Amino acid sequence: MEVSNEHLNRVMRKAVAEGRKLLWIFLYLWVFLGLFAFHKSIVLNEPNLFFHQGFAVINAFLLAKVMFTGETFHVADKLKDKPLIYPIVFKSSVFSALLIGFYIIEEVIIGKWHGKTFSDSIPVIDGGSLEGILVVGIIMFVCLMPFFALREVGRVIGDDKLWELFFVRRTKYVSLHSVE
Secondary structure, three states: OHHHHHHHHHHHHHHHHHHHHHHHHHHHHHHHHHHHHHHHHHOOOOOOHHHHHHHHHHHHHHHHHHHHHHHHOOOOOOOOOOOOHHHHHHHHHHHHHHHHHHHHHHHHHHHHHOOOOHHHHOOOOOOOOHHHHHHHHHHHHHHHHHHHHHHHHHHHHOHHHHHHHHHOOHHHOOOOOOOO
């Protein structure tokens, strides 16, 4: 009985850790997509701010699952032993392309659900031109860089240490560079 409890505790700790990862991805994407929705509603003068924010939440959750799954299957991990700039840039580019691809697939499926043809279902991303899609890809790439920078730093120094550096009073720690 004790072995199964130990196994259950290990599984629960792993599930909580993985749930936290998914939550942080979701929150990051929600802020990112929420800003785009806010931009669309205010700057582009499109009505229904709350409607767009609702879609931002749903898309953030769906895209967070895509990113979480990609990380679980070690997508874009082949540069993890290189200097940090390489995996950060590589992961940002791979995952921005992955997210745009999944967004297009999602829109095509929704369009097909509503009886549209395949070509009518393809979303118009920032004007529908290749340049517009490229600009959205560049924006996603740049927005994902801080996310992957923090992920990579956490991987190198430890997620617990990264958490402490951000959320625990630094006066509790003696600076490594202080000279007395």
